[in-house]
Amino acid sequence: MADSKDRKVRWKGRDASETALSSPMSGIYNAIKEWTPPSGIFADSSVLLLTNWEQAQLLNRACFGRPYPPATAPPPSSAPAYPPPIPGFGDPEAKDGMQLFQLGLEEAFFLSHEMKCIQIYYQTSEGERVFLSDDELWRRMLKKRLHFPQFYKAYSHLRSKRWVVTSGIQFGADFMAYRHHPSLVHSDYAVLVMSGEEKASRVSTWTDVHAMGRLCGSVAKTLLLMYVKRKDAAVDSTFPSCLEEFDVETVEVNRWLPEKNREADDKSQENSDLKDTE
Template sequence: MKPRWKGKGSEAKAIADPMSKIVSQLQSSLMQSEARGLLSSCSVLVEVDAEVADLLNRACFGRPRITAEKEKQWFQLDMEEAFYLGFSLKCLEVVSKDGCTKSDEELWEYMKSKKEVFPISYKAYSHLRNKNWVVRSGLQYGVDFVAYRHHPALVHSEYAVLALSEGENDINGRLRVWSDVHCTVRLCGSVAKTLLILNVNNKGQGAISPSCLEHYTVEERTITRWNPEQSRENQGVLENQTK
């Protein structure tokens, strides 16, 4: 399935302003501003200035929270987004409500307590982000994530992503039987997305600390509906061959 760009010139804009460059600029700005995120239940709230807010929007991290302040803006990051900025990019410090800074290990344990499959979902998220895909929640499509080639304002998402644990594909009760696969593929097809399965294998390392992630591997697999029109022999050619 080819990228579905939104409007004339969108592809050119994306090529001229690659996502890797935008994320690099965001990383630099967050480090310079010494940004700190406030841990709040299953998300992290970050107060930023207008420049960082613009970069967060362009890089598609978090969602803005409406406030009365004009000089400062608040962004709400999902757990995977916050951990990626803090652990992988080293540009965000996360603190608890009492003001104590959370180490990577403490944040890892907290997020696992809130989301049992966090190690698997985070590995899948970071795997795609490291390849410069824009990754957003796929809740409205019944999947873990949706992946965009660039900013959602320029292009439609191409992949509906499910993150599964290798050897334990029923950890979330998904894709256990053929009917589950069929329903999911039909849903993805109806919204013009390809189903991307990311099988995460922890290589027996468990999830004791975030350092275990470097031993995890990810196998990518796409599943699409078979289109008989693409496999049908050309009847005219057959007729000519039999004459």
């Protein structure tokens, strides 16, 4: 990935950059790590986390998960507020209340394994709650998502560099990568995770590359291919320790525009030729 300092930031609103600087993502992460771990229930292909008011605000600021049940009200017509209010839970008077957050598989495992700030349980048919260790949680997630190790490796790679990562399904991608909260900044990357183990590559033809490139270009995103490959084909992926046996390579796919890459002398000569023909 290119150095983010070399990329133009597309802020949302006049004061968005100042707001982001006053609330850096690293500071939010540190605050999350210091809280008393809330409990979550592994349910189908997500985790439902029960949080108090302060925990809900921090998850909201770091863009982990979403309030459950999701809001049905239409978004406001004005510029997005930061942090966006949690429906029915944004009032400070609700500090004594509790809020459910729905976490995706990668989000839940990152908070449990990497940040060690939540505890996840499984509820049996008899209603008993059984604590899931990282190994047990990993194996359950493996059953829910094909190539989960590769997807989680890509997700944690971006999060460890303090990118905000969300679902990319609306753009035909796996993830979207933002420099800060989506209410403050437009995303930089549409991410495709390339596990290297598919029978056919997801962008195996020029048509595939061109289609994704055109889609990303139309919404001012850069297509980022993340190749997550095993160092050893015989590695046992049934334990999270296998993550150390994966390498990550990133490739940015950009359209080449000749008119933006000409030498100054060539361009001057071209302008001169045009004048001569008039």
